[in-house]
Amino acid sequence: MTVKNFLYVNRKAPYGTIYALESLEVVLIGAAFDxxxxxxFVDDGVFQLTxxxxxxxxxxKNFSPTFRALGDxxxxxxxVEAESLAERGLTPDDLQEVMYEDEDDDWAEKPSIxxxxxxxMADVMAGxxxxxxx
Amino acid sequence: xxxxxxxxxxxxxxxxxxxxxxxxxxxxxxxHEVPRVFFYHDGVNVSTRLSVPPQDxxxxxVNWTALAKEHEVDLVVCIAAxxxxxxxxxxxxxxxxKDANNIADGFRISGLGQLIEMGIQTDRLVTFGD
Numbered sequence: 001m002t003v004k005n006f007l008y009v010n011r012k013a014p015y016g017t018i019y020a021l022e023s024l025e026v027v028l029i030g031a032a033f034d035x036x037x038x039x040x041f042v043d044d045g046v047f048q049l050t051x052x053x054x055x056x057x058x059x060x061k062n063f064s065p066t067f068r069a070l071g072d073x074x075x076x077x078x079x080v081e082a083e084s085l086a087e088r089g090l091t092p093d094d095l096q097e098v099m100y101e102d103e104d105d106d107w108a109e110k111p112s113i114x115x116x117x118x119x120x121m122a123d124v125m126a127g128x129x130x131x132x133x134x
Numbered sequence: 135x136x137x138x139x140x141x142x143x144x145x146x147x148x149x150x151x152x153x154x155x156x157x158x159x160x161x162x163x164x165x166h167e168v169p170r171v172f173f174y175h176d177g178v179n180v181s182t183r184l185s186v187p188p189q190d191x192x193x194x195x196v197n198w199t200a201l202a203k204e205h206e207v208d209l210v211v212c213i214a215a216x217x218x219x220x221x222x223x224x225x226x227x228x229x230x231x232k233d234a235n236n237i238a239d240g241f242r243i244s245g246l247g248q249l250i251e252m253g254i255q256t257d258r259l260v261t262f263g264d
Contacts, residue, residue: 002254018218022175025214029246033254130253132140133261 005036007128010045014064015055020048021063023134028066031073038077039070040124045134046084049113051096064096071100076112083118136167138256140249142263144176145194146187151180154262155197162205169256170208171198172249173241175263178216181209183238195238202240209241210248 008027012019030037041049048064055062070076078098085091098112116124125131139158143150158168173180180194187193202209211221217230223243227235237243253259 004254006250006253018175022215026174026246026249030250032247033250035250035254130259131261132249132253132259133263134142 001034003035004129005038005127006030007038007040007125007131009040009042009125009131009133010048011043011134013044014048014053015058015060019134020045021061023132024063024066026132026134027070027075028073031075037075038079038124038128039075040079040081040121042081042084042121044084044088046080046088046090046095049078049080049095049098050090051094067096067098070098071112076100076102076110078113079121079124080113080115081118081121082115085115135161135258136169136256137161138252138259139168139171140259140261140263141171141173141177141180142175142261144179145185148176148264150262150264151177151194151198152192154260155194155201157260157262158207159201162201162207168205168207170210170248170252172252173209173211174215174246174249176219177263178211178219178221181211181216181221181238181241182236184236199238199240211237211241211243212249213243213245216243 008023010023014020053062053064092115095113099109100112101107102110139154141151141154145151161168185195198209222232222235223237224235
């Protein structure tokens with residue numbers, strides 16, 4: 001099968017709209033197709049990865065733990081835009097830890113989240129064959 | 135050129151479903167191929183045959199159904215998104231124990247795999263949404 005670079009661009013906060021959840025659903029289904037998958041988090045999308053999310057008060061499911069399972073689906077490239085974090089008063093320490101086991105490196109645990117600049121994010125987008133924006 | 139198209143906003147509130155329709159129509163008329171359109175998020179609402187807009191307004195669902203029939207475009211409605219929003223075909227209505235179904239001719243309900251497959255098999259994926 002053809003292998004393409006799929007890039008899922010997450011632009012919205014995790015709750016308030018369904019975009020983030022339905023994006024994650026595509027990523028999980030898409031993992032079965034053995035494509036080269038990356039996720040980008042920009043604008044309010046960076047809030048999707050914040051740690052300590054608690055949705056008890058709003059009656060919707062807290063799906064943030066699902067990000068930590070992405071490594072099991074060979075989804076190991078989560079690009080977070082530094083400027084988007086900074087503009088929202090967030091630092092990398094505000095994000096949850098997402099790790100994967102690198103099968104090419106004796107299953108060493110490595111972080112999936114990479115903080116990159118806006119200019120680098122443009123390169124990531126330019127390098128993708130298929131961009132799905134949520 | 136082979137295009138895949140995603141519609142991710144609902145009809146009438148957003149222009150996405152209209153713009154996508156006009157894009158697909160123009161692409162086909164220009165000799166391109168559009169094998170499939172995938173309706174996701176509120177875009178699934180385009181597929182209800184029960185919407186009755188005023189007579190002097192365009193009917194977005196009817197437009198899509200006609201286009202699909204004329205050019206054999208595969209109109210796929212995401213099942214997970216559709217179930218959340220009350221869009222059911224006959225099989226789903228029976229399976230879920232509901233007393234009605236509302237999917238229009240030309241549309242079919244299927245899974246997100248169809249979206250990924252479309253991304254793999256087309257030259258360009260074009261999303262219409264916000």
